[in-house]
Amino acid sequence: MNTGTLTDEEWEDIVVRLTAFTRSWVRGKPWFRGEKTSTFLMGKEVEDYVFAAIGKYLEHPEKFDPNQGGLLEYLKYNLVRSFIANDLRKKENKQTDDIFAEDNDDEDEESASSYSERMLPYTDALFPDDIDYNSIKEYIEKEVQGDADAENIFLGIYSYAMKRREVIEEFTMTAVAYNNAMRRLTTVINRAAAHFNKNKQTV
Amino acid sequence: MSNKANQSKSDFVNLFLSTAENDSSSKEAAKEFLASEGVNTDKLVSEGLKKIKKMQMLADASRTEQEMKIAESVKGEATAWVDNLLANINFSLTELVQKEELSMSFRNVENLSKDDIRNILIRHFTLKFMNKQHNR
Numbered sequence: 001m002n003t004g005t006l007t008d009e010e011w012e013d014i015v016v017r018l019t020a021f022t023r024s025w026v027r028g029k030p031w032f033r034g035e036k037t038s039t040f041l042m043g044k045e046v047e048d049y050v051f052a053a054i055g056k057y058l059e060h061p062e063k064f065d066p067n068q069g070g071l072l073e074y075l076k077y078n079l080v081r082s083f084i085a086n087d088l089r090k091k092e093n094k095q096t097d098d099i100f101a102e103d104n105d106d107e108d109e110e111s112a113s114s115y116s117e118r119m120l121p122y123t124d125a126l127f128p129d130d131i132d133y134n135s136i137k138e139y140i141e142k143e144v145q146g147d148a149d150a151e152n153i154f155l156g157i158y159s160y161a162m163k164r165r166e167v168i169e170e171f172t173m174t175a176v177a178y179n180n181a182m183r184r185l186t187t188v189i190n191r192a193a194a195h196f197n198k199n200k201q202t203v
Numbered sequence: 204m205s206n207k208a209n210q211s212k213s214d215f216v217n218l219f220l221s222t223a224e225n226d227s228s229s230k231e232a233a234k235e236f237l238a239s240e241g242v243n244t245d246k247l248v249s250e251g252l253k254k255i256k257k258m259q260m261l262a263d264a265s266r267t268e269q270e271m272k273i274a275e276s277v278k279g280e281a282t283a284w285v286d287n288l289l290a291n292i293n294f295s296l297t298e299l300v301q302k303e304e305l306s307m308s309f310r311n312v313e314n315l316s317k318d319d320i321r322n323i324l325i326r327h328f329t330l331k332f333m334n335k336q337h338n339r
Contacts, residue, residue: 016248161214
């Protein structure tokens with residue numbers, strides 16, 4: 001089976017990685033809000049959104065500009081964008097920042113930034129403003145103390161906005177060590193989310 | 204939100220996005236993450252490829268339909284153009300053949316009927332107008 005200009009193997013890579021990214025990304029939505037992720041998904045599965053994004057690309061492949069990043073980045077960017085757009089359309093939504101207020105042109109985004117960079121403001125809109133992010137930072141910092149690799153990754157990403165490759169190079173880490181430490185750091189971040197979510201509900 | 208608080212949030216968002224990026228940094232990392240989420244990756248891939256193939260076929264069919272519609276409308280435009288041309292009393296087929304570089308098609312021009320000439324010209328101008336549209 002050969003689908004379009006991509007081989008089955010290439011599509012397999014995209015399907016698996018895009019689904020993993022999206023599942024990981026939507027986990028952030030209920031953090032600090034006391035909501036359930038299912039509300040955000042509007043009765044659909046994550047996979048429905050993944051294939052809807054792929055379908056849109058297949059209908060209009062000309063909208064994808066390889067100069068701004070790979071196809072996977074393009075699809076990720078479109079997914080986070082559509083999630084935030086859906087969230088804004090919900091009547092009960094009073095918390096998500098209206099990122100589209102200054103960006104309501106659906107197609108003609110001639111921003112010089114890459115698809116990857118453009119995901120940041122949409123991800124920012126996923127989280128409320130009225131949270132003490134500094135306390136969250138201190139909590140994570142304390143939790144990773146003594147775990148050198150996790151500490152370095154946290155420092156590199158949080159304080160210097162480094163990318164994976166930069167952290168690996170800067171702290172002379174192997175890819176495997178990075179993956180393992182990142183997994184431990186993710187566990188701490190999830191714990192922080194639960195901790196501060198709980199605190200918010202008891203206030 | 205103060206600048207400092209805003210920066211703290213941006214830093215946190217960057218960290219959060221890095222975890223999602225890491226979970227999808229390679230096919231292996233993604234499979235491992237999906238397994239921890241209870242997702243059957245084999246099923247996801249086999250059903251996914253079928254869906255993609257179907258969506259691709261529908262998208263191709265829709266594009267073909269669009270192109271045919273455009274071709275029909277351009278053909279109408281070309282027909283009107285040719286009829287107008289042939290109705291002009293000053294019309295000279297020889298001049299047109301030279302101007303439009305139609306020498307190949309008109310090698311046996313004396314054997315062609317009026318209808319043949321009209322059809323050849325319609326085909327020629329349809330293609331010409333379509334090329335113009337594509338180059339726009």
